Amino acid sequence: MFTLALTYHQVMPSFLDFIFPFGQQEYAQDFHFSGLRHENYLNPLDKGLNVPELGRSGREIRLCYNLQSVEKSSGQADLPWLIRQTAIYHSFDVETGRSVWINVKGNKLLKKRIEEASKLSQLGSFKSISRSFAAALTAHMIFCDWAGENWRWYITDLEKGLQEVTRKTLSTPVNRLSSSGSESISIPIIPRTQPTLSVSHQETLPRPPSRPHSSSSQAQSTASERSFTSKIQFSPFQGLRLEMPSSLMASQLPNVMVGPPESQPGEKPKSNELRPGLQDEDNTSQQENFSFTDLQRIQYIEEKAHETLLVLKQNVTVLKELREHYRSTTEAADLPREIKSDCRTDIARFENRILGVERDLGMQQLRIESMLRLLADRKNLVSLYGILQYRGLQASESFTQEALRSIYNLDAMATSMHEIAEKTKQETVSMRIITLVTLFFLPGISIATFMSTGIIQFTTDNDGRQKRVFQLRGLKLYLAICLPVMIATFVAWYIVYWWVRRKDRSSPYAANDGKCSDKA
Missing domain, CATH: 1.20.5 (Single alpha-helices involved in coiled-coils or other helix-helix interfaces)
Structure with a gap:
């Protein structure tokens, strides 16, 4: 049916280029195609198909274009806006005043506006060719006004979403990483001669962003890139020992002081007591939480901003081409004088209206470009060389603190196990002594018990002789x-x-x- 309608009205084939992006699609394809196509048959010697029965003289102005605008959409959870497009075809017969309009859009918004404008006589009358031409210009202005509306509020929501995600990056407290002494970290152990279990871990530190520095700082940065080896030794009766290079702790583990206070001879080590420098709670709890989800949200806003900038530029280009097309058409020598003389005011109003929409879109284009620059700066702050990198460093610090706490607890457990083993050894010696004494007296006690039962008795008869009974x-x-x-x-x-x-x-x-x- 649609093909039949296009054939009947002799629609220009280039209009199909603006129809193809429509349709049900899982992902939008060719959605950002835009442009304007026009054909003029004003010359009587080069006119189109002449069909008087259908009101076609062959002298026509044909054009087709598409525009995009943003509309409210309840189906969008994150951003309640949706960019929609419309495709427009218009032909105007300069001899009969007959107009053909084809508008393709996903809803009936523009149709309702055209109907309301017709009821309110905003399209004017169609009693003459000049009034029909003026009505066509008014219809074009309705489409152009639609292309320039709601962008202000849409960009405002984008800016609001960007601020909600990235504003906290400006107020996040960042603690200065302190550098401590050059001694390696060592957790004292109870001196024993027992086999130990050693676990080695090797890691290469990432190199920070490069910047101009002196030769001495270059040597330091080169040394910081060298791999380090941390070693943990464990023995059931000796406790634990952690050995790590001091350069790692000075640069990567701030505010951490390890190693329990040395105990005096005869004094029991305190198992769960930490030095004051080892914080009991995570230092990062005072900061806002940043995650990869924030980066995904920022990336989504950035894509929407780039899409908005592209659509604004395309709309401005189409509106400019539409305005210039009608200017060149009204200045053509083959255009009837009636249209030139009677529609001069309408043409000037049309150009001013289009220029106003172009200026509005240009202002929104400046806003979106400014937002993109701000978004790039905030994204760099939250990305790898910003907040997330700092958060990763503090997460490593937190994990190290927890590991040290676990090491102290294991050291206390090893000490307790050693004490239990010593007591068990003493009790085992005592039990051996008791067992030996019991085994020594057990045969005699058993025989004496059996003999005391009276089953075997030794008596003396009247003759004085002993007798066993x-x-x-x-x-x-x-x-x-x-x-x-x-x-x-x-x-x-x-x-x-x-x-x-x-x-x-x-x-x-x-x-x-x-x-x-x-x-x-």
């Missing part, structure tokens, strides 16, 4: 009582052992240990 019934009674009690004792022990073992298996720690053993 063995009581079998007493032995049976002894075994009848002793063996069941013994069995009951073993059964009771096994029941308690089974219950404790089942309880241990049902605990989460035993389950985790079982998983670890299965993986091993």
Whole structure:
């Protein structure tokens, strides 16, 4: 149907260039194509198709162009605006005064404005050719006014979004990185001769942005780029020891003083006590949070700003071409005198109106260029060489502080384990002594207990001779009582052992240990 309508009205083929960007698309394609195309058939010797039955003399002014503007959109969550476009085709017959308008747009906004202008007689009357030409100029002004509206508020929202994301970069406190002495960090350990576990970590420090400096500073920067090795030694009965180069701590770990105070002989080291220089809370908690999401938001605003700048420039170019086209048309010798004389005021008003829209768009273009410069500066401040770099440095400092706290705790645990091992050693010696004494007296005590039961007795008869008496019934009674009690004792022990073992298996720690053993 659309192809049939274009064929019937003999629409210029270049109008299709402005139709192709429309349609349902997942991502906009060829959306920023813009321009103006025109064809004039004013010369009677070079006129177009003459069809009197349809009111076509063949002497026509044809043009097509597209414009873009910004409109409110409730479907946009981050920015409630959407850049929309419209494609316009117009032909005007200078002999019959017949006009053909084709407007393609995603909604009915421009259609409603044309209808309202027709009801209010803003388009004028169509009783003469000159009035029809003036009405065509008025319709063009409606489209041009639409292309120049709402940009002020759209750019204001962009500026507001930019300030909300980047304003905090100007008020973020940045602590000066302090440089300390040249001694390496060392956590004292209890002197023991035990095998240790060593973990080495090698890292290369990034080089800061280069700037002119002297030869001495060059040597320092070169030295700062050299890789360093941090070493942690651990022994169950010796504690921990961390060794790192002093140049790293002086430049990368500010406000950190490590190493607990040295304890006097006979004094127990304090496990959880830190030096005053080691902060208990993260220093970065006093600052605003910056993340990669902020950079993504800034990048989104920057893309929208560049898109806005491109659309403003395209609109200004199209409006300028439209104004110059009608100026050259009204100055053409083949244009009827009736239009030249009667529409002089309308043509001047049309040019002034278009120039006003161009000036407004030029002002908005200056605003968006200024915002882009501000955005570039703020983006550099938040990017790799700005706030995020500083935040990464402070995050490293925080991690180092936590690592040092963990090292101190592990050192205290190692000290406690050493003390427990010493006490266990003493208790083991005592238990050995008790066991030896028990084993020494156990046979005699057992025999004496058995002999005191009366099962075997030594008596003296009337003749004065010693006689040994063995009581079998007493032995049976002894075994009848002793063996069941013994069995009951073993059964009771096994029941308690089974219950404790089942309880241990049902605990989460035993389950985790079982998983670890299965993986091993």
